[in-house]
Amino acid sequence: MAKALDGVRILDMTHVQSGPTCTQLLAWFGADVIKVERPGVGDATRSQLHDIPDVDSLYFTMLNHNKRSITLNTKSEQGKHIFTELIRKCDVMAENFAPGALDRMGFTWERIQEINPRMIYASVKGFGPGPYVDCKVYENVAQCTGGAASTTGFDDGPPLVTGAQIGDSGTGLNLALGIVTALFQREKTGRGQRVICAMQDGVLNLCRVKMRDQQRLKHGPLKEYPQYPSGKFGDAVPRAGNASGGGQPGWAVKCAPGGPDDYAYVIIQPQGWEALMKVIGREDLIDHPDWQTPAVRLPKLDQCFAMVEEWTKTKTKFEVMEILNPLNVPCGPILSMNDLAEEPSLRETGTIVEVDHPTRGPYLTVGNPIKLSDSPTEVKRSPLLGEHTDEILKQVIGYSDEEIAAAREQGAI
Numbered sequence: 001m002a003k004a005l006d007g008v009r010i011l012d013m014t015h016v017q018s019g020p021t022c023t024q025l026l027a028w029f030g031a032d033v034i035k036v037e038r039p040g041v042g043d044a045t046r047s048q049l050h051d052i053p054d055v056d057s058l059y060f061t062m063l064n065h066n067k068r069s070i071t072l073n074t075k076s077e078q079g080k081h082i083f084t085e086l087i088r089k090c091d092v093m094a095e096n097f098a099p100g101a102l103d104r105m106g107f108t109w110e111r112i113q114e115i116n117p118r119m120i121y122a123s124v125k126g127f128g129p130g131p132y133v134d135c136k137v138y139e140n141v142a143q144c145t146g147g148a149a150s151t152t153g154f155d156d157g158p159p160l161v162t163g164a165q166i167g168d169s170g171t172g173l174n175l176a177l178g179i180v181t182a183l184f185q186r187e188k189t190g191r192g193q194r195v196i197c198a199m200q201d202g203v204l205n206l207c208r209v210k211m212r213d214q215q216r217l218k219h220g221p222l223k224e225y226p227q228y229p230s231g232k233f234g235d236a237v238p239r240a241g242n243a244s245g246g247g248q249p250g251w252a253v254k255c256a257p258g259g260p261d262d263y264a265y266v267i268i269q270p271q272g273w274e275a276l277m278k279v280i281g282r283e284d285l286i287d288h289p290d291w292q293t294p295a296v297r298l299p300k301l302d303q304c305f306a307m308v309e310e311w312t313k314t315k316t317k318f319e320v321m322e323i324l325n326p327l328n329v330p331c332g333p334i335l336s337m338n339d340l341a342e343e344p345s346l347r348e349t350g351t352i353v354e355v356d357h358p359t360r361g362p363y364l365t366v367g368n369p370i371k372l373s374d375s376p377t378e379v380k381r382s383p384l385l386g387e388h389t390d391e392i393l394k395q396v397i398g399y400s401d402e403e404i405a406a407a408r409e410q411g412a413i
């Protein structure tokens with residue numbers, strides 16, 4: 001079946017997580033993604049966090065589906081020549097090297113435009129222009145510098161990073177949107193353009209509501225935060241524990257049988273108040289003047305959720321979900337990775353996919369979270385290092401067997 005990005009060819013210089021998530025998405029939408037890797041070494045993640053000796057790690061396989069791999073030393077003379085030809089033949093070049101790496105290889109934006117004026121050159125960097133522009137950045141650094149860590153965790157504890165890779169995979173999403181938007185504009189202008197996504201910007205964008213609260217703080221305490229009314233507010237938005245980021249109070253409450261992930265997140269909205277009080281056996285509070293409105297409940301949300309927890313502790317998180325949802329009480333079980341891996345509905349939608357791999361065997365991966373009705377995703381295994389080198393050199397830049405042998409002889413591929 002035809003795919004949305006059929007005919008788009010991507011020169012994929014990305015590595016580790018942020019860039020590869022972007023090009024993997026584009027590959028799932030049908031782009032021909034040519035992953036360029038250093039001969040003999042490849043993407044560093046191929047050999048990071050090994051679970052099985054001498055096979056590509058899950059770190060690599062889960063980020064590089066549907067791509068082709070070519071090994072190419074872009075610092076050698078012949079390698080630069082091949083790289084130039086690839087730039088000529090591709091629509092997009094994506095990279096997330098440390099700042100300046102491609103410039104140091106001799107491929108500045110100016111040079112790339114000379115080679116191919118239609119090229120969209122897309123990069124992930126840790127920071128935009130400013131004091132940290134030259135820094136290398138990994139996920140947790142981005143979470144800390146983008147505002148997520150200072151606003152995550154409990155008031156009496158240290159800043160916390162989240163398990164969701166909002167800096168890496170989050171910025172990869174931004175880059176993918178930048179690329180398809182630039183491709184769309186190229187339809188009208190015929191010109192390529194530069195796309196840059198900074199991880200700090202990407203994290204801060206996801207922390208928009210915290211910047212909202214920073215400004216609200218000037219006009220009084222943040223009443224939905226657990227610090228209200230007894231705790232103190234300082235100059236900056238504090239860590240809000242499990243309080244809801246929106247206007248509706250919520251909290252994670254314990255469930256049976258009391259394991260580390262036996263919790264449910266429960267939100268108390270006016271429309272669900274009566275039913276919730278009935279189900280937990282506190283009908284007396286439904287019309288009680290001290291409890292009946294959101295405003296009077298606000299200063300004692302901790303007591304409110306403690307009452308709800310007395311009830312949830314007698315049910316599993318799944319029972320809580322089953323009972324409360326029909327009552328118009330928004331809630332969600334805290335699902336562990338184990339729960340998610342086993343969830344049949346996620347398998348059915350292709351959000352969790354089992355993939356076979358020639359050296360690893362079958363493994364689970366997270367499929368495309370974006371579902372297009374006319375461009376369904378087929379998840380195909382990640383390439384072995386250099387698996388498609390000859391095929392790409394022949395098919396994309398028209399090399400002969402002799403030219404390929406010579407490039408190999410010179411160590412360029």
Ligand SMILES: CC(C)(COP(=O)(O)OP(=O)(O)OC[C@H]1O[C@@H](n2cnc3c(N)ncnc32)[C@H](O)[C@@H]1OP(=O)(O)O)[C@@H](O)C(=O)NCCC(=O)NCCS
Nearest residue numbers: 016017018037038073074075096097098101125126136137
């Ligand atoms: C992720 C990061 C910290 C890793 O740093 P690193 O392991 O030191 O890797 P670098 O990006 O510096 O690249 C290493 C070198 O390999 C070289 N290299 C990469 N592919 C090559 C190839 N095919 N042929 C020849 N050389 C190659 C690079 O040019 C660079 O050389 P240089 O230092 O001489 O310029 C860094 O790339 C970075 O900050 N990236 C931007 C932000 C980002 O995406 N971070 C999240 C990653 S999930």
